[in-house]
Amino acid sequence: MNYQGVEEHIVAWLKDYLNQSGLQGFIIGISGGIDSAVTSTLCAKTGAPVICLNMPIRQKREHYRLAAAHISDLEQKFPNVSSFEIELSSVFSHFENALPKDVASDQLSMANSRSRLRMMTLYAIGQTNRLLVAGTGNKVEDFGVGFYTKYGDGGVDLSPIADLMKTQVYTLGEHMGVIDAILNSPPTDGLWEDDRTDEDQIGATYPELEWAMEFNENGQTMNLSERQKEVLNIYKKLNTINKHKMVEIPVCFIPEQLK
Numbered sequence: 560m561n562y563q564g565v566e567e568h569i570v571a572w573l574k575d576y577l578n579q580s581g582l583q584g585f586i587i588g589i590s591g592g593i594d595s596a597v598t599s600t601l602c603a604k605t606g607a608p609v610i611c612l613n614m615p616i617r618q619k620r621e622h623y624r625l626a627a628a629h630i631s632d633l634e635q636k637f638p639n640v641s642s643f644e645i646e647l648s649s650v651f652s653h654f655e656n657a658l659p660k661d662v663a664s665d666q667l668s669m670a671n672s673r674s675r676l677r678m679m680t681l682y683a684i685g686q687t688n689r690l691l692v693a694g695t696g697n698k699v700e701d702f703g704v705g706f707y708t709k710y711g712d713g714g715v716d717l718s719p720i721a722d723l724m725k726t727q728v729y730t731l732g733e734h735m736g737v738i739d740a741i742l743n744s745p746p747t748d749g750l751w752e753d754d755r756t757d758e759d760q761i762g763a764t765y766p767e768l769e770w771a772m773e774f775n776e777n778g779q780t781m782n783l784s785e786r787q788k789e790v791l792n793i794y795k796k797l798n799t800i801n802k803h804k805m806v807e808i809p810v811c812f813i814p815e816q817l818k
């Protein structure tokens with residue numbers, strides 16, 4: 560892949576969309592992971608105003624530090640980048656306390672609620688400052704395994720890196736000078752009370768999932784190893800149960816004779 564060409568293409572695409580939208584710039588949540596680091600760097604390169612938000616929710620110290628280090632690096636390199644830190648832990652605790660006990664103790668529901676609280680915050684600050692919310696999803700997460708929160712980190716205005724596989728996002732990040740600490744840290748959604756990585760949750764690495772996505776799309780026939788069969792099963796299962804995130808919302812159309 561021609562990474563310089565890809566960088567220039569995405570930056571031009573962002574500028575073009577921004578011009579057509581009539582808004583002023585971009586806002587992005589920064590987690591300390593590679594996707595938000597690359598997306599924010601691409602947005603910064605448009606020269607338009609960019610706000611980076613660090614939004615800890617009972618965050619692991621290490622994730623918080625990585626996000627802060629990336630934001631500081633970007634602010635030093637680009638005068639059009641500014642940032643806020645919005646501590647959401649107490650808001651999240653109030654929300655938890657307002658919910659029925661069985662919901663508040665449902666870890667998956669609460670993990671996704673963290674993501675939705677961040678989405679709400681991005682749109683609040685974005686609207687006041689006339690900014691587009693930039694999405695950070697990549698191709699294998701968004702269109703392969705659907706590994707994101709519906710209307711959480713999936714609730715965005717535009718998706719600059721959604722046609723790049725996760726491994727390509729890493730290489731683009733390296734090409735654009737994203738800090739080593741982020742390039743070297745394992746992907747994690749940081750939505751849980753423990754330290755689980757994406758690989759722990761999914762049961763396969765991103766390179767394995769990318770292989771499965773391509774294999775599945777190309778309809779190849781070959782002898783598969785036991786591990787390849789296992790990975791393909793994981794991929795197909797997630798792709799199927801999360802299909803609803805990859806298609807348009809079903810609309811109940813009213814037949815003409817009933818109108």
Ligand SMILES: NC(=O)c1ccc[n+]([C@@H]2O[C@H](COP(=O)([O-])OP(=O)(O)OC[C@H]3O[C@@H](n4cnc5c(N)ncnc54)[C@H](O)[C@@H]3O)[C@@H](O)[C@H]2O)c1
Pocket residue numbers: 667670671674700705706707708709711712747748750757760801803
């Ligand atoms: N990028 C990341 O690494 C990242 C970011 C956020 C979340 N995550 C992970 O992604 C996962 C998200 O969990 P999830 O997918 O269960 O939550 P989700 O909220 O994204 O999707 C589940 C919801 O979708 C709806 N739904 C389910 N089946 C449907 C169907 N057939 N048709 C229409 N709607 C349907 C229901 O409202 C259900 O509650 C978690 O494991 C979380 O840790 C990863």
Ligand SMILES: Nc1ncnc2c1ncn2[C@@H]1O[C@H](COP(=O)(O)O)[C@@H](O)[C@H]1O
Pocket residue numbers: 587588589590592594595612613614615616618626677695712747748749750
């Ligand atoms: N702590 C965070 N602060 C700001 N934005 C965040 C934070 N954690 C996550 N985000 C945003 O959500 C997406 C997806 O995050 P995952 O870590 O992959 O779940 C991330 O790219 C940020 O934009």
Ligand SMILES: O=P(O)(O)OP(=O)(O)O
Pocket residue numbers: 590591592593594595596695745746747748
């Ligand atoms: O979306 P991010 O930036 O949190 O990246 P990752 O999922 O690799 O942690």
